[in-house]
Every structure is written in C-alpha cells, then in structure tokens.
Amino acid sequence: MATLEELTVEAQAEVDAAKPLMKNVDGEVRELTEEEYAQRVIDTANSKWEIQQFSYKQLRQAGYGSIADQLDMQYWDAVNGTTTWKDHIAQVKSDNPKPE
Secondary structure (H helix, E strand, O other): OOOHHHHHHHHHHHHHHHOOOEEEEOOEEEEOOHHHHHHHHHHHHHHHHHHHHHHHHHHHHHHHOOHHHHHHHHHHHHHHOOOHHHHHHHHHHHHOOOOO
C-alpha cells in the first residue's frame, strides 16, 4: 500500500505530464493557475488514497456472491458437514485484504 505522500508524488507527476490544463471561465479558455494546479494535485492524490483505502469493500461484495448463494452454501455445509461457505468467505477476504 502506498502512503499518501507517495500518492501525492505520483499525482504531481501525472498533473505535470498533463500540462497545460485549460478551463473555461466566463467564455474565456485559460490555463490553470499555480494554485489550481496545486489543488489538482491534492484532489488527485486524495482520490487515489480513497480508492486504495476503500475499494476492497466493493471487491469483497462482488466476490461474496448473493445472499441466496451464501445461504445455499451454508445449507449444504450443514447437510454434508463441509466448510464450503467459510472457505469461500476466507478466500474472498484473503484475495481482497483490508488496508492497514
């Protein structure tokens, strides 16, 4: 996992590579100011941080499958004395670890 500082360096490089960035102000197209470039770096780094810190939730949700499928696994585990559901959940968590 990257630190916020590392992501800020990455964001700075991306913004620098994209220069010049333009915006429309009252019908006039102009380049971003230094303050706007600095804010773009902050916003980009924060966005990368959010994705890194919280995307595991969506990945886990997709990996778990539907509640109906999970209940079916639990039923058959109870009938057959197996641990399919527990193994499945453990695998999803292992594949998509929560950031520290």
